[in-house]
Amino acid sequence: MARKADGSSRGGKPGKARERKPFLLRLPPEVMDDLKGWAAQDFRSLNAHIEYLLRDALRRRRGKGSDGEGR
Numbered sequence: 001m002a003r004k005a006d007g008s009s010r011g012g013k014p015g016k017a018r019e020r021k022p023f024l025l026r027l028p029p030e031v032m033d034d035l036k037g038w039a040a041q042d043f044r045s046l047n048a049h050i051e052y053l054l055r056d057a058l059r060r061r062r063g064k065g066s067d068g069e070g071r
Contacts, residue, residue, distance in 0.1 A: 025050070 027035070039049035 035049060036046055039046045042049060042052075044052065
């Protein structure tokens, strides 16, 4: 996603910058290589792909509780 001069992203809510917090993530080299390859196949940056995977996992986790399958 491209950044504007003011640091905000295109997309999202108009007139409001989407806040991002940096986070250090340590991964084994083989996991990093696999994620980089997967991200490239989906035409995403590594960062965008990791965010996509985390959001998808959270969405699926939230959906589980509604059908009676507990933790």
